[in-house]
Amino acid sequence: MDTVTVSNSNVLDYLNDPSPRTLGRSPLEWLERLQKPTVIRVAGRDRSRTRAMATLLHGNEPSGLFALHRWLLEQHTPEVNMLFLLGGVYPAKIPPTLSVRQLAEGRDLNRCFKAPFVGIEGAIAEALLAELRKARPECLLDVHNTSGTGPAFAVSITNDAAHQALTSLYTDRLIATDLRLGALMEYSEQEVPTVTIECGGSQDDQAHELAYDGLVRYASRPDVLSLENAEWDIDVLRNPIRVEIALEATIEYRLKPSGQADLTFPPDIEHRNFGVVSTEEPLGWIGEKGLEILTAIGHNRAENMEQILQVKGGQIYPAQAIRAFMITTNPVIAKSDCLFYAVKATGEPIF
Numbered sequence: 001m002d003t004v005t006v007s008n009s010n011v012l013d014y015l016n017d018p019s020p021r022t023l024g025r026s027p028l029e030w031l032e033r034l035q036k037p038t039v040i041r042v043a044g045r046d047r048s049r050t051r052a053m054a055t056l057l058h059g060n061e062p063s064g065l066f067a068l069h070r071w072l073l074e075q076h077t078p079e080v081n082m083l084f085l086l087g088g089v090y091p092a093k094i095p096p097t098l099s100v101r102q103l104a105e106g107r108d109l110n111r112c113f114k115a116p117f118v119g120i121e122g123a124i125a126e127a128l129l130a131e132l133r134k135a136r137p138e139c140l141l142d143v144h145n146t147s148g149t150g151p152a153f154a155v156s157i158t159n160d161a162a163h164q165a166l167t168s169l170y171t172d173r174l175i176a177t178d179l180r181l182g183a184l185m186e187y188s189e190q191e192v193p194t195v196t197i198e199c200g201g202s203q204d205d206q207a208h209e210l211a212y213d214g215l216v217r218y219a220s221r222p223d224v225l226s227l228e229n230a231e232w233d234i235d236v237l238r239n240p241i242r243v244e245i246a247l248e249a250t251i252e253y254r255l256k257p258s259g260q261a262d263l264t265f266p267p268d269i270e271h272r273n274f275g276v277v278s279t280e281e282p283l284g285w286i287g288e289k290g291l292e293i294l295t296a297i298g299h300n301r302a303e304n305m306e307q308i309l310q311v312k313g314g315q316i317y318p319a320q321a322i323r324a325f326m327i328t329t330n331p332v333i334a335k336s337d338c339l340f341y342a343v344k345a346t347g348e349p350i351f
């Protein structure tokens with residue numbers, strides 16, 4: 001027997017089959033009207049099944065919000081019931097809107113989907129998980145943007161047919177990781193196939209288009225969990241290592257090093273995203289401190305930099321053929337998050 005749940009009503013707002021009047025003319029107008037993290041339910045042709053999609057867990061990653069607003073305005077009837085979770089409404093509303101990832105004193109919402117559910121973000125995560133448990137969706141997507149520009153990819157903790165089929169709604173690249181951080185995609189552990197979709201850069205029209213096209217496919221197909229219906233083969237990259245730069249080190253993006261920085265990358269380094277880089281291809285230049293300023297972190301421990309990069313004549317080369325991704329030319333992100341991720345050219349883990 002169902003019990004009436006009122007406990008989430010303080011944390012979340014609810015919209016059922018919202019009309020165009022409720023939604024406003026633009027996603028920004030809609031965002032202005034939203035007061036809390038919001039659950040949106042849309043009834044489908046088959047009312048016995050539900051698919052879920054979370055987005056805006058990070059307030060500065062708008063592709064999913066734009067896609068959802070457009071899709072809702074068009075008043076589609078989805079194949080099955082749809083449950084949408086808009087997480088980071090608070091940071092997204094901070095002016096200038098859609099520019100802040102998380103509240104200044106807050107936590108990263110996509111690290112909060114595990115106990116203890118402390119603080120505002122913990123309460124939101126817990127309430128969203130309760131909605132998922134109630135709705136019992138057959139699958140879940142979490143739609144994000146990457147920090148730099150670059151091609152779309154998916155991330156999951158499981159690499160099976162269902163996760164690959166969900167990936168194929170948006171992209172042909174799946175990063176499978178054993179890392180557990182409290183991210184929403186760990187809902188896979190509840191036997192609900194769950195995939196994070198990184199649509200590409202938050203400023204890219206292409207990313208917004210992809211988020212919309214993917215949502216249309218997700219909501220309109222009778223079956224989104226079988227690989228027979230996949231549009232393309234999925235390229236799986238397993239357990240990438242994270243390359244980080246020391247906090248006190250300096251990085252610059254120039255065609256030639258100025259001699260002032262510990263690390264220099266060419267300004268077009270983002271073009272390396274997902275491509276194979278051989279041991280003969282220089283990635284950039286290293287200063288006098290050498291590779292000491294870099295660390296490589298595998299899915300549960302720090303590892304030896306020498307397996308990834310080597311220095312020849314002041315230039316950095318891969319120590320073995322690698323594929324790197326999430327390379328950014330934003331020095332703030334490069335320093336606060338990471339320089340890039342890498343796997344072997346074959347897609348296998350380096351460690």
Ligand SMILES: [Zn+2]
Nearest residue numbers: 058061144145
């Ligand atoms: Zn994100």
